Amino acid sequence: MTRLKWAPFTAIVLSVSMLWAGMDITQARAEDTYKIGGIFSVTGRASFLGDPEKRSMEMVVDQINDRGGIDGKKVEAVIYDTEADPTKAVMAVGKLINRDKVIAIVGPSTTPTTLAVIGHAERAGVPLISCAAGNKITSPVKPWVFKTAQSDIHAVAAIYNHMKSKGIKKVGLLTVSNAFGESGKQQLESQAGSFGIKILRSESFGAKDTDMTAQLTKIRSEGAEAIVCWGTNPGPAVVAKNLKQLAMSIPLYQSHGVASPKFIELAGEAAEGILLPTGKILVHGLLDESDPQKAVLEQYVKNYEKIYKIPVSGFGGYAYDGMNILARAMQGTGGDRGKIRKNIETMKNFVGVSGVFNFSENEHNGLATDAFVMVKIENGKWSLIEQ
C-alpha cells in the first residue's frame, strides 16, 4: 500500500497550486487629474465581460480627454484585473481607494466580485458603478452603489411575457450552479406566479459540465412545455446541443448571459429557434428609427469597431454607460464624492447603451423592462421579435 501514501498529500498540493498570483494593469500617472478606478475581470473565466468593458472604459476616457476633460481637468483611468475572483476584487478596491485615491470606481464585472467589494466602497464613501447584472447589488439600495447592467428581474419578466403570449404555462428550469444562475433561478421562481406559470422542476448544472442530458431527461419526464436555461457560455450551448440530441422539440429560452455571437458559434445548428432576452446592442441594426437608444448605440458601435478593429461585444456597454454617467455626474463638483453620488442619484433620462436610465433614491439601476428585447435565433442570426 506504500505507493498510495502520497495520494492525499498530492491532492492538497494540487489545490494550493490553483491559487494564482495576481496581475496589475496600471497606467501612467499624472498630476492634477481626476482619477477614476476601473476593476474588471480582464482575464479569467469572465473575460468575455471584463475585456470589452476595459476597452470601452478606456475609449470613453480618451473621448473625454479629447474634448478637454471634465471642467478643464483631464481624466485618468486606473484599471485593475480581478480575474473574476472576489478576493482579488477586494484587494483591487483597497488599492484604488487607499493608494490611488480614486474619486469613483467603475466595475467590477461580475455579481460575486461586486458583492464582495460593496462593503469597502460603502465604508470609504466612494461611488461605485458596477457592471454586473445581479439584482442583489442594488436591492436593497446602498447609498454609494449603482449599476448599469440590466437586472435579472427585467430579463425574467421579458421571458415570462413572451411565454404568456404563447400560452406556455408549465416550465422546467436549468440553471448554472454559480451566483449568476442562483440569482436567475430566484427571480424565475419568485415571478412565475404573477405570470400564471408553474415551475415543474428546477435543475442545475456545473459551469464546466460536459453533458446535461440527464437533467433534460428529468425535465422531459415531468411534461414541461418549455425550458428556461440560465447560464453563461459554454454550458448553455451544451444544453442546446443536448436538447437537439434528445430530439426534444419544446421551446428553449436562454438568458441574456449568452447574448453574444459566440453562443451561436458554439451551439451551431442547435442554436436554431432559441429565444432569449437581450440588451438592444445585439440587434442595434434592426431597431426602429424611433427608438431613443438607436443613435447612442450606433455611435458606440462605430467608435468601438474603429478603435479596436474587432466586432463590438454586447457587454462592454456596461462600462461605457458607467463611465459616461460618472462623467456627467462629475461636472461642476470639483471631484467631491458626495456631490457626485447625489448627481447620479438624481439623474434622469440618461440615454445609454443598455437602456434609458432614470435613477432615484430608491432605484440605483435606473432601467426598466424596456431595456430588453426578445430575440430568436434564425439561420444563425438574431431576429427581433415584435412584442
Added chain:
Amino acid sequence: MQEILQYVVSGLTIGAIYAVIAVGFSMLFNSTELINFAQGEFVMLGAMGLVTLWGVFHIPLVLALLLTVAGVSVIGFLFERLAIRTVRNPHPIVLIIITVGASIFFRGLSMLIWGKDAYSLPPFTDTPPLDVFGAKLLSQSIWILCISLVLVAGLYFFYKKTLTGKAMQACAINKKAACLTGIPAERMVLLAFILSAAMGAVAGVIISPITMCSYDMGTMLGLKGFCAAMLGGLGSLWGSLIGGFLLGVLESLGVGLFTSGVKDAIAFIILLLILYFRPGGIISAKSVRRF
C-alpha cells in the same frame, strides 16, 4: 424506466471519457509509480489540437486525429526529457509537484495560444442519435465507447504479450533490478510518458465534439479521471476502465434520481471513501494487483 435507461446511456458516454483518462493515469503509474497531474492538460491539448487542425485548418478528420495524438505525444516526450529527467532528486513527491506545475504551465500557455473563449466541433459522423428502447445514444458516444475499449484492449495486449510492455512493468516493480537485467529503464519511463500523453490526447479528441473545448477544461476532467483510477485501483487497466464507467453512470444517476447539485460531489465523496476504506480500489480485494 426510459429515463433510467437514458441516465445510464448518458453516464456511459461521459464514463468512457473518464475511463480513458483514468487509464492514462494508471498506465503511467504502472511504469513509473508516478501520478501525473498534468494528465487533464493532455486531454485539453488533444481537444484544442483537433479544434485547430480539423475545425480551423480543415485537415481531413483521420489525419487531424493522428496528427493531434502524435503532437501531444511529442509534448509528453519533451515534458519527460525537460522536466522529469533533469530533476536532481527524483523523489516521487518532487516529481508529482513538477507535474502539478506543468499542468499550470500548459493551461497558461494554452490560454495565450487559443484565448479564453470556448470552441465547439461537429460530431465525427453526422448520423441521427440511435434509439435504444427510447433512450437516445449519440453517434459520437458510440465512437467514444468503441475507441476507448479498443485502446484499453490494445494496452492490455501490449503489457501482457510484448517484451517492451513487460520490460516497462519490470521497471515499475524494481527499477534497479530491471536495470541489472539489461532493461533500459530511462527509455521505458520516457515511453510511458509518451503513451500516457497519447492516451490523454485520445480522450481529448473523442470528447471534443460532445462538449465545449477551452483552455481550462482539463482540470476537472483530470481530477475526475484520477477519481476513476482510484476507484478501480490505480495501476490496474481494467480496474480504471470499470472505475471510469462506474463513476460516469453514478454521476448521471445521481443527477437523475437525486439532484443535479450533487453531481461533482459524488465523484469526490467516492474518492474520499475509497481512500479511506479501500485504498487499493474496489476491484482488488487486499493489495493492489496490476494485472
